[in-house]
Amino acid sequence: DTGVSQNPRHKITKRGQNVTFRCDPISEHNRLYWYRQTLGQGPEFLTYFQNEAQLEKSRLLSDRFSAERPKGSFSTLEIQRTEQGDSAMYLCASSLGSANTGELFFGEGSRLTVL
Amino acid sequence: QQQVKQSPQSLIVQKGGISIINCAYENTAFDYFPWYQQFPGKGPALLIAIRPDVSEKKEGRFTISFNKSAKQFSLHIMDSQPGDSATYFCAAAENNDMRFGAGTRLTVKP
Numbered sequence: 001d002t003g004v005s006q007n008p009r010h011k012i013t014k015r016g017q018n019v020t021f022r023c024d025p026i027s028e029h030n031r032l033y034w035y036r037q038t039l040g041q042g043p044e045f046l047t048y049f050q051n052e053a054q055l056e057k058s059r060l061l062s063d064r065f066s067a068e069r070p071k072g073s074f075s076t077l078e079i080q081r082t083e084q085g086d087s088a089m090y091l092c093a094s095s096l097g098s099a100n101t102g103e104l105f106f107g108e109g110s111r112l113t114v115l
Numbered sequence: 116q117q118q119v120k121q122s123p124q125s126l127i128v129q130k131g132g133i134s135i136i137n138c139a140y141e142n143t144a145f146d147y148f149p150w151y152q153q154f155p156g157k158g159p160a161l162l163i164a165i166r167p168d169v170s171e172k173k174e175g176r177f178t179i180s181f182n183k184s185a186k187q188f189s190l191h192i193m194d195s196q197p198g199d200s201a202t203y204f205c206a207a208a209e210n211n212d213m214r215f216g217a218g219t220r221l222t223v224k225p
Contacts, residue, residue, distance in 0.1 A: 004158070031211065042121075042204045042215030043159065056211065091158055100147035100208040106158030 002026060004107035006092050012113045013082055021077045021110040025094030032075050033104065034067055035091040043091055048099075049075060082114045118142050119207050121216025129224050134192040136219045138205035141186065145207035148181065150190050151215070153202045162203070163190070195223045 005024040013019050025032045030051050035043035046065065047057045051072040060066070064082075069075040079086055089111050093104040121138045128134050140148075149164035165172045165179040165188065172179045178191040192199055200223050205216040 033211075033213075040124075040217070042119075042206075042218050044215070045213065048211050050211075093158070099211045099213040100145075103149075103161040103164075104213065106151075106160065108156065108158050 004092055004094055004105050006090075006107035006110050008110060009108065010111045010113075012115065014115050015082060015084060017082055018078065018080045019082055019112060020079075021090050021092075021112075023075045023077070023092030023094075023107060025074070025092070026105055027073075029094035029096050029105070030072070031095045031098065032069055033093040033095075033099070034075070034077050035093065035106075036061070037089040037091055037109070046077075079112070082112075084114045087112055087114045118214045119205060119216045121205050121219060123219060124217070125220045125222070127222045127224060128195050130195065130197060132195050132223075134190075134195045134199070134221055134223070136190045136203055136205070136221075137187065138189065138207075138216050139185075139187045140207045140214075142207070142209065142214075143186070144209045145214075147208040147213075148179070148188050149206050149208070149213075150177075150179065151204045151206060153204065153218075159204055192221075195221075197223045197225050199223050 007022045033048040034046040037043045049069040064080045067077045089109040091109045093106045118141045150162045151159035152162045153159040163177045176193045181188045202218045
């Protein structure tokens with residue numbers, strides 16, 4: 001499978017716990033994006049990387065959210081001290097060029113439920 | 116953050132009919148306007164896209180109409196099929212900043 005892979009697909013956690021999601025992009029893609037999608041809404045941009053550099057992180061929802069892409073390949077999104085409002089689908093996408101030059105390839109998402 | 120407004124929220128059409136979804140944007144710096152299709156349990160997938168230097172783009176049964184002066188664009192699905200039933204998102208991008216509309220849930224009845 002050469003598409004974008006996300007793990008885990010589903011995560012149920014208790015309020016206050018930390019969670020981490022992993023994204024493996026298409027191998028030759030140098031750009032990687034994280035989005036959040038809540039029920040009935042479109043994807044909401046969180047952050048993006050070009051290779052290992054995080055070039056936009058001002059839209060991370062709070063300082064409880066952080067993302068890394070240590071070697072310019074896979075990426076992780078961590079949410080600390082989860083809250084019920086964090087329940088959503090977290091989508092990862094990758095692209096070869098910038099978002100306005102071509103297709104973003106999305107993974108199937110990681111669904112978070114915070115009890 | 117929502118700079119792209121999409122309507123309607125939901126749409127029901129008969130098989131063979133035309134589905135029309137509309138979007139409006141605010142930021143004139145956007146220079147790429149894609150439509151994404153999402154099936155339940157899947158991530159969005161690119162359907163068709165347009166740049167503001169053209170007014171229309173057609174790919175098979177799918178057409179984007181673009182009105183730069185009005186800052187509006189629309190997706191037309193001709194001869195709609197039950198397999199087209201999905202959620203459709205318009206989007207607008209400037210560099211690596213892509214903003215999505217809230218989505219339209221399309222149901223095509225056989």
